[in-house]
Amino acid sequence: MTYISPVEDIAFALEEIVGINQLSEQGAYPDYEADLLLPVLEEAGKLATNVLAPLNAQGDVSGCVLTPDGVLSAPGFKAAYQAFRDGGWMGLSVPTDYGGQGLPRSLALGVMEMMHGANMAFSLCPMLSFGAIEALLAHGSEHQKQTYLPKLVSGEWTGTMNLTEPQAGSDVGALKTKAVPSGDGAYALTGQKIYITWGDHDLADNIIHLVLARLPNAPAGSAGISLFLCPKFLLDENGHPGQRNGVTCIGLEKKLGIHASPTCVMEYDGAKAWLIGAPHRGLAAMFTMMNSARLNVGLEGVGVGEAACQAALAYAQERKQGRAPGIEGPAPILHHADVRRTLITMQAKVQAARAICLACGIAADQAQTAGTETDRETARLREELLTPIAKAWSTDVGVETASLGVQIHGGMGFMNETLAAQLYRDARIAPIYEGTNGIQAIDLAGRKLAMKDGAAMQNMLEDIQVTIRQARETNDPQLGQIADRLSSACETLRDCTDWMRQTMTEDRETGLASATAYLRLAGDVIGGHFLALSALRGRRAGGIRRARALALAGFYAETLLAEAPGRAAGIKEGGAAVLRDSEALFDLS
Amino acid sequence: MTYISPVEDIAFALEEIVGINQLSEQGAYPDYEADLLLPVLEEAGKLATNVLAPLNAQGDVSGCVLTPDGVLSAPGFKAAYQAFRDGGWMGLSVPTDYGGQGLPRSLALGVMEMMHGANMAFSLCPMLSFGAIEALLAHGSEHQKQTYLPKLVSGEWTGTMNLTEPQAGSDVGALKTKAVPSGDGAYALTGQKIYITWGDHDLADNIIHLVLARLPNAPAGSAGISLFLCPKFLLDENGHPGQRNGVTCIGLEKKLGIHASPTCVMEYDGAKAWLIGAPHRGLAAMFTMMNSARLNVGLEGVGVGEAACQAALAYAQERKQGRAPGIEGPAPILHHADVRRTLITMQAKVQAARAICLACGIAADQAQTAGTETDRETARLREELLTPIAKAWSTDVGVETASLGVQIHGGMGFMNETLAAQLYRDARIAPIYEGTNGIQAIDLAGRKLAMKDGAAMQNMLEDIQVTIRQARETNDPQLGQIADRLSSACETLRDCTDWMRQTMTEDRETGLASATAYLRLAGDVIGGHFLALSALRGRRAGGIRRARALALAGFYAETLLAEAPGRAAGIKEGGAAVLRDSEALFDLS
Secondary structure (H helix, E strand, O other): OOOOOOHHHHHHHHHHHOOOHHHHHOOOOOOOOHHHHHHHHHHHHHHHHHHHHHHHHHHHHHOOEEEOOEEEOOOOHHHHHHHHHHOOHHHOOOOHHHOOOOOOHHHHHHHHHHHHHHOHHHHHHHHHHHHHHHHHHHHOOHHHHHHHHHHHHHOOEEEEEEOOEOOEOOOHHHOOOEEEEOOOOOEEEEEEEEEEEOOOOOOOOEEEEEEEEEOOOOOOHHHHOEEEEEEOEEEOOOOOEEEEOOEEEEEEOOEOOOOOOOEEEEEEEEEEEEEEOOOOOHHHHHHHHHHHHHHHHHHHHHHHHHHHHHHHHHHHHHOEOOOOOOOOOOOEHHHOHHHHHHHHHHHHHHHHHHHHHHHHHHHHHHHHHOOOHHHHHHHHHHHHHHHHHHHHHHHHHHHHHHHHHHHHOHHHHHEOOOHHHHHHHHHHHOOOOOOOHHHHHHHHHHHHHHHHHHHHHHHHHHHHHHHHHHHHHOOOHHHHHHHHHHHHHHHHHHHHHHHHHHHHHHOHHHHHHOHHHHHHHHHHHHHHHHHHHHHHHHHHHOHHHHHHHHHHHHHHHHHHHHHHHHHHHHHHOHHHHHHHHHHHHOOOO | OOOOOOHHHHHHHHHHHOOOHHHHHOOOOOOOOHHHHHHHHHHHHHHHHHHHHHHHHHHHHHOOEEEOOEEEOOOOHHHHHHHHHHOOHHHOOOOHHHOOOOOOHHHHHHHHHHHHHHOHHHHHHHHHHHHHHHHHHHHOOHHHHHHHHHHHHHOOEEEEEEOOEOOEOOOHHHOOOEEEEOOOOOEEEEEEEEEEEOOOOOOOOEEEEEEEEEOOOOOOHHHHOEEEEEEOEEEOOOOOEEEEOOEEEEEEOOEOOOOOOOEEEEEEEEEEEEEEOOOOOHHHHHHHHHHHHHHHHHHHHHHHHHHHHHHHHHHHHHOEOOOOOOOOOOOEHHHOHHHHHHHHHHHHHHHHHHHHHHHHHHHHHHHHHOOOHHHHHHHHHHHHHHHHHHHHHHHHHHHHHHHHHHHHOHHHHHEOOOHHHHHHHHHHHOOOOOOOHHHHHHHHHHHHHHHHHHHHHHHHHHHHHHHHHHHHHOOOHHHHHHHHHHHHHHHHHHHHHHHHHHHHHHOHHHHHHOHHHHHHHHHHHHHHHHHHHHHHHHHHHOHHHHHHHHHHHHHHHHHHHHHHHHHHHHHHOHHHHHHHHHHHHOOOO
16 A cells, blocks of 8 residues: 545645635736646646655665765655656745746645655655745845755755754754854854754755854844855855855764654854844744744645555455454455544544645735735734644644554554554654644744734634534535534634633733643634535535535534533643642652 | 652552552452552562663664574563562462462552553563463363463463464454364464464573464354463473474564564464363453453553653753743743643543553452452452453553653654653554454443443442542532532443443444444543542542642543543444445445
8 A cells, every 4th residue: 555645635625625716816826727726736646656655665664874975865765856856846836036836835735745645754855945945035135046046946956944953942042053254244154953854965966054043242042043044065156066065964863753854963064154134033034934844744744644544544445354234254344333433533634634734825825915915914814823733733633643544454553564653653753843732832822812912813713603604504404513513612712712812911821831722622623614614615516525525524523523612621720720730740949 | 761660659549549458458368468569569660660671772672583493582681581580470469379479460460560661562471471371270271270370470481372363353253273183182283373472582491372273163253263272392291391392483573662572473383282171162261361461451551651751751850941930041841831731641641541450450359359249240340341441541541641752852752762752652552452442442332331231330430429429528629620520521421321332232333433432431531530539549648649649630630521521422423423424435335
């Protein structure tokens, strides 16, 4: 069993659930038309299914190797990267000015989901490049853009993000890497960075490192960090990679999963670099990269979750054990109701996570391109709101789904040769990197709920009300039942949102102690909203699509949405209990 | 950070939560007195902490090796096993007639939890031996007992369970291994068994395989399987291991975790064996081993969960990131409320799982030794009820806790060198083997709820009512709040139990589709009951013990117990939704 790109599911989510075709109707993307959607997804799907997926297991076994000449990627990865590059996938959503194709970000995200699902270790490389491209687009000088973007966008060069140091993880403001002006407008970087994904490799001709560092006499903490551009090879007068710069991979981490993605310790030894944006404004630039990466990491959860669903379903169809009603002889375990329930649980959550991530992508597109300032602002708020939910909720779903996938496989799921076991290991990083899920929860409960007097969540809750009303207006009893569950869940979310906003102001520690529980509730309810919407829109599509959307929404409503009201106590009382009882449980001296 | 045996927590659970000292009061175990409890646990705790835990990481890296002479265990394991054997730990709860110490089973389970927590791969060896001992005690002839038990009980020999074949996993009745009478009262076994834990190794002088096989002309399915005893080395006239028998390990599985536990493919090639019990009655004998093993696997969940809690707490105390109220400079992440909440979640679930498993152990003791037939029958029902819950709920808690433990470690948790990552891999097998958690749910919903017209769960619900009443009678507002949450949760469990019993009779497929959700609810509520009881009993203990028990029970009540009422829909409607919508989602032709 290997991964088959879920082109139709992604197309349905983009078209029907999150409404990508609004974008072409409003003329925001002159190069995008609705009838491009399926061909683009199909072409990307072929690359994922035929080129990337077959390398996944071998990459897990081989991993990468650090040699005196740098990091060698896993067998086959170089050719796969060339196919990726030749397909023009890196520039899909980059403006045409820099060699991109000017298509919506949300479409590129649909493409990336398939790459993550097929081979998460591989896809981290373009994901990080994309973050570097976005940071340069937003904060680079015109000269920097002209010099570096075309090669990054074509995929001839790749990009990295260098944030973490041993003492500076979640607390990025604690970083120590130094940038000293060298008098020629450049800087010399000195320090060590860890956990640098695809920090070195042999896939591309150059690697453009974006590095956070401190200028001399910079203020302490995050107000004193600046962003630098540091190429692996300095460019010669023709703009070609020339002299080797003073940045080296000095170690590779041995990890639980994503073995084919080199996780590098990077040594900067007076490496030549250039400031991106203003001094001491690195944090803002970093957040451009981080927000892009966060949403993409959410899609890793979706991709790996989808892969786990597919592997589990294939195994359940093939493996015969025991008897089942209506089957002669040993029955495929798919015929056991408990197995089917597990599969439906997995599928419903993955589809909900996909919708949340793609809705965040559409909001990002609208924030750039909507016709009025008001609409752009509304979209920006939606993007800000959904980013931490997309990242945290979807990656938790990825881990849960991968774990359920192992379970469906029984003993075979615990064997190394099974994809299920690899997915269980690979999935586990996604809740950790690009801001742990705890950090996402604090971002949601603190910053995102407070923006514009709470407008972001308020707008979301209003959208949910529209869906409830529309579902009821169909007079379809199944949709009516879904609407009832969604309505109770939505009231709980509204109530807990009010509580959280007030508590973050009046008693911040208590709010922080419930932030993760709140994010989880928000994801459950918003995910349920998108599934309800898909059941509504699926009526138009008809046939199996309609039946499938209704089935996933119906099951989700009776489980996750029905549970939502009972989760208010865990938010309102659970956090208070943590603070009240901490002294009894922990030595906090 | 390595594992420290939680002697006090286990002693508290045994004494105060599940009441082990009833056993000595009623004189059931002449060799057990209350003041033995702590010394026994402390001694075992030293072995676990000082001998087994230090080998855990190396065993994960080295694994076992198959050589032409058989399986070599991981470095240090042979000496560790000798220390285990010399301590007399194998026979702790075996009757003195066969060289055991005649102490309660529940005490031995407390001991085993620490061994599992320290080194799950190692502890599988004695765990399987114990299953073989129990099967022989219950079903062996007196001659078989005299011949094999003393050496198994001393630990000089070990035992295994040989059930699974490639086509016969959960459906053990599909097995094909043949047993042909050889005319001298013995049988010749021929066939292949897979997933045989510690099927071969170099720790002991002999290995006694208990093997399920079919006699000639046996009925089809599980009604035609018989249990055989097949030693690795046949015994000479003095009862010493002599000639090599025709059973060989022909392969070792490469697994996600428990690398130091050899998972063997065993080839039986006319191996000499003897029938245990009556022909075609192997299933009953197998269940003796399985029930013992299931409870022990539940304790693996507890042990690994405890290890994950300890590692996460140690890391949270040591790792400094960001600022926290009242702390100068970078704060240990323990001071972040979100991290503490995660730790409390882990601790509360582990303590609840521990109590469920040990309560099952006490019930097993009482079922053997209570003074009246009525009391023994009541205890047997409790043991039967709690066995699938102890196995499934606790192992799910083990996986969840291990995953949260990785999360607390941040990026470091994804590195191979961290115990957290090993625990995440090791824990994943426990929901699978000895009957998948789905099988446990079917056992609970089908067989266990139906026994004696539902008496087992009825009695459990009555016990919960007593706890609620006692908690309210204290007039302690915190205990009152816990009682209120427990009361609503208990009503939900009662209601869902009635629904499940009726549905399993009238519409079995729908019941089966909700069996896992029902088991999960039952575990949540019964676990919450034991934590409430611990808070009640902790009042007697006073001090930190009292505060800690109240803290864990209070947090659990506001989260898992408060969520319980919202889970009824997932049971009553969720299963129906699965059956209604299966055709839309799956090809069931």
